[in-house]
Amino acid sequence: MSDHPDGSVAASVRLEAWSGTDAGLLRALNAPELMEHLGGPETEEQLARRHRRYVALSADTTGAGRMFRVVLLPDGRDAGSIGFWTSAWHGEPAYETGWTVLPGFQGRGVATLATRAVAERARAAGLHRHLHAFPSVANAASNAVCRKAGFELLGEEDFEYPPGRPMRCNVWRLDLWATADR
Numbered sequence: 001m002s003d004h005p006d007g008s009v010a011a012s013v014r015l016e017a018w019s020g021t022d023a024g025l026l027r028a029l030n031a032p033e034l035m036e037h038l039g040g041p042e043t044e045e046q047l048a049r050r051h052r053r054y055v056a057l058s059a060d061t062t063g064a065g066r067m068f069r070v071v072l073l074p075d076g077r078d079a080g081s082i083g084f085w086t087s088a089w090h091g092e093p094a095y096e097t098g099w100t101v102l103p104g105f106q107g108r109g110v111a112t113l114a115t116r117a118v119a120e121r122a123r124a125a126g127l128h129r130h131l132h133a134f135p136s137v138a139n140a141a142s143n144a145v146c147r148k149a150g151f152e153l154l155g156e157e158d159f160e161y162p163p164g165r166p167m168r169c170n171v172w173r174l175d176l177w178a179t180a181d182r
Contacts, residue, residue, distance in 0.1 A: 013079065013113045015121065018058040018067035023051050025069060025078050029100045057085060063125035065095065070114045072105060079105040082114045084122040084131060089171070094130040095122045099145070106141070115149040123176040131176055134159060134169040146172040 030042055042050065054067040065085030072079040080101035087096035097118055101111045115133075122131050135142035137156055146153070151172035159169050 012073040013110055013117065014071045014073055015068035015082065015114065015117050016071055018054040018069055018081070018083070020055055022054070022069055022081075023047075025081065026051050026054070028102060029081055031103075033103065054081075054083070057083065063127040065125070066121060068114075068118065068121075070099070070101065070110060072110065078102070079110050080114065082111075082118045084118050084125075086127065087132065089130070089132050089173075092130075094128045094132050094173075095125075095176075096132050096134070097122070098133065099142075111141070111145045112148045115145055119149065119174055119176065129175065129177050131174040133172040133174075134161075135172070137168045137170050143170055143172075146170070150174060 026047055030047055057065050057067045060066065065083060067083035067085075068081065069078055070080040070082055071077070080099060082097065082099035084095045084097045087094055089096075097115065099111050099114055099118075101114075119131055122128075131151075133142070133146050133151060134157075135146065137143075151174045154171040154173055156168055157171050159167055161167055
């Protein structure tokens with residue numbers, strides 16, 4: 001672990017493939033304060049579908065993407081989730097990423113470390129040149145993660161997420177083919 005100038009502590013993290021036993025973590029990540037910028041908490045049925053998608057994505061061997069549990073080191077506590085998946089932006093195939101960190105681990109650099117780690121996994125998968133993130137313009141914390149993880153801000157766009165719910169998002173992009181000496 002390393003200390004920040006503000007006195008907080010940044011943790012080390014490990015990404016572990018999402019598995020069938022991670023439904024409880026997904027339920028914990030469905031808290032209203034964590035889903036505020038994503039349309040609010042999901043129903044049990046929606047969570048069950050998402051969990052099945054995460055498990056299937058983590059079993060994928062084509063490079064289309066992966067979902068992970070973010071594990072805090074050295075103690076091994078679950079701190080959140082992160083993943084990358086094939087998407088498209090303006091008709092161009094790309095990876096997209098998204099993350100959620102449990103409240104007790106926020107403000108400690110966990111999301112930034114996990115985002116850098118997932119970028120390395122996406123780079124290694126090798127299907128697409130770019131990794132995108134689309135946080136709400138109102139989500140200061142997620143936008144800061146993108147900036148700290150080396151993403152380039154391309155601008156703002158309107159999205160629907162979940163379907164039927166319009167939101168204004170920042171468009172962040174990381175060039176996975178660029179040298180990784182950031």
